[in-house]
Amino acid sequence: MNATVTTLTEVQDPKALVADMGVRARSAARTLAALSSAEKAKALKSAAAAIRADADAIKQANAIDMQRAADKGLSGAMLDRLKLDDDRIEGIASGIEAVAGLNDPVGEVISESERPNGLKMRRVRIPIGVIGIIYESRPNVTADAGVLCVMSGNAAILRGGSEAIESNRAIHAALTRGLAEGGVPADAVQLVPTTDRAAVGAMLTAAGLIDMIVPRGGKSLVERVQNEARVPVLAHLDGINHTYIDAAADPDMARAVAVNAKMRRTGVCGAMETLLIDTGYADPRQIIDALADAGCEVRGDAKAQALGAGIKAANDEDWDTEYLEPIVSVKFVDGVDDAIEHIAEHASGHTDAIITGDEATAEKFLKTVDSAIVMWNASSQFADGGEFGLGAEIGISTGRLHARGPVALEGLTTYKWVVYGTGQTRP
């Protein structure tokens, strides 16, 4: 517990706190489930206006967080994540408006059939119910995740990082005021009022109160959530992503995609971490040089090392490492089957790509590689809800059930069966 945060409830039992929030969230979720798309969109627009109206209050709250973080000696990168200025606050507001413009999946008829006895069956999309979001220093998640839940008819229980607590509270206050003006109950988006870490544990074990947990943050957070949760979790732990350069790849494309996949942004989960090169590929040196020229450290197997002086030896650990840095491991493989084998053993099921001009080879890769996203002739950096046309993203999932890859509104819904009869009884 952060002793400097004196305004928070420190006495309440975290389990009781989360249970109370869960009951109120369930009740709000029932109200939300009955709202039309237009009503939800209107409430979101009102929330965006409230964020804009509260810009000064949000900046003041953020200044307290920033000062506290600086006093604690947080790194420049951490401070940058925490910081809110006019541009970022406008970004939050316009982000809310963008979500208001998204296609609402609730009510969609997924399938429909009629039985010989005249019973009509429909599967209809409905909200999941109550979503728990556990996140770290970026205060914009308070708004981003909150409105994605509301637009898909779900109540949200938000638990942000202690370092952003003042900013989160200011954003939350504006958000809920705006939503309430638009007819969404205040309990639809609740912020856990304590920075006590036990509250996270209480959320993770709140089966029946919280229907799904989405962790947003670094690996240690996601790991804790996945290990402790008794509630389903939507997340990815690692993005150990491979790009395989096939013998039939166009050299210019191979070079450009490899450099982009690794170096565009090295800290994102869609970044390539391992480059697999077919031993039959004509000019691997060119790709490796381009990566090195772009500032990337190259670690390779013996064949890769033979290509240049600057290439360090990759050890066993390298094939299972998500660097999130300008470092790449390079391995030569004997064709697509060998590449698929390596990926099956080492990938984290996030995003894996093949570069080839050969359609049959590509189709084999796309069919056999068992990751949430498989790509042909494209950079793995596209692994993102916005780039996939979802308009937003609550997270990227490498789990196998419910929703995989980038997840936005549809992944925040489930369905029910609606049966229309005329008095049928079962023989």
Added chain:
Amino acid sequence: MNATVTTLTEVQDPKALVADMGVRARSAARTLAALSSAEKAKALKSAAAAIRADADAIKQANAIDMQRAADKGLSGAMLDRLKLDDDRIEGIASGIEAVAGLNDPVGEVISESERPNGLKMRRVRIPIGVIGIIYESRPNVTADAGVLCVMSGNAAILRGGSEAIESNRAIHAALTRGLAEGGVPADAVQLVPTTDRAAVGAMLTAAGLIDMIVPRGGKSLVERVQNEARVPVLAHLDGINHTYIDAAADPDMARAVAVNAKMRRTGVCGAMETLLIDTGYADPRQIIDALADAGCEVRGDAKAQALGAGIKAANDEDWDTEYLEPIVSVKFVDGVDDAIEHIAEHASGHTDAIITGDEATAEKFLKTVDSAIVMWNASSQFADGGEFGLGAEIGISTGRLHARGPVALEGLTTYKWVVYGTGQTRP
């Protein structure tokens, strides 16, 4: 551990056993995922033929189980569940052939789009991977669940009840021999070779090895699975199902549906357990008399008790009880809102029905009641994969994620994103 089952591996560490089975299952799942629908259907037909060919061996094995069960003093109902005769073995074989004829969801394109940068996105259905089935005395589950997994491209790890071990082994031997003749690897359907209960615990915690657990059996089994599992579970614990008779219900329909919903079979999860009657309904006495005439014990609130001499008082526990017996609890409610309120508090999210001639009232009920199945003017006894047109059923889920209600082949699949590019890099 059952000391009389001397042929089983008793020395192996259950965790190591399950881990080894899991690795082999994963490898078989990769082979299965690449098979066409026709190939899988052919293998299933070959498995059905093998079951028929082994009918005598299966009956002999079953006789050992039956004798052992009789010696142990198992109840008549338990013995009936365990028993295999020619009819039931033929039922298993023809059930396999029916699954072979089902529409294979693997490969189905769920959605498709093209981005402004030319990237084409597809979501394609794929098998989940490795499914663990934990079941009790009915040996037919060995075949039923095994072939549903294979037809949807999944490997299965089966753990049947110790009382059916000889029958399960005989069915499993025929099944895998037939599947192998049809080109499906032997490890695609594995039977846990020990009756050590620790093997169940090892399955439930085999995250990464087993992707989903389906328990098939009584409440204590499902409860243990849900409490201990670290792997996603597809199941329902209770079927506390309500039928609400609205003031605008047709009396003949109301009576017929209520009696069928309760009394057709009282031991199934789709049976009605609580009857809610609108205080505005004209002749409730007629429904209650019909239930009593059909042999049902009626427990009611004060208003219900006032209707007849044979009606016992329902206590608080009755509203939360799945009787699975010819007993019904009857409560009077003030219209559909009150009914919805009672259902929200007491239902288990399985199947809840409204009987009314008023469409607006029905739509309110169907929209607001948050159960896996909601019905209008139909008996809750229809809650079944076959009746829903799924052709089979691996189980009924009251969970909120992935799949709800009756689940067959589609619920045993997930999807991946397949991205087609022409060398796109992300700006």
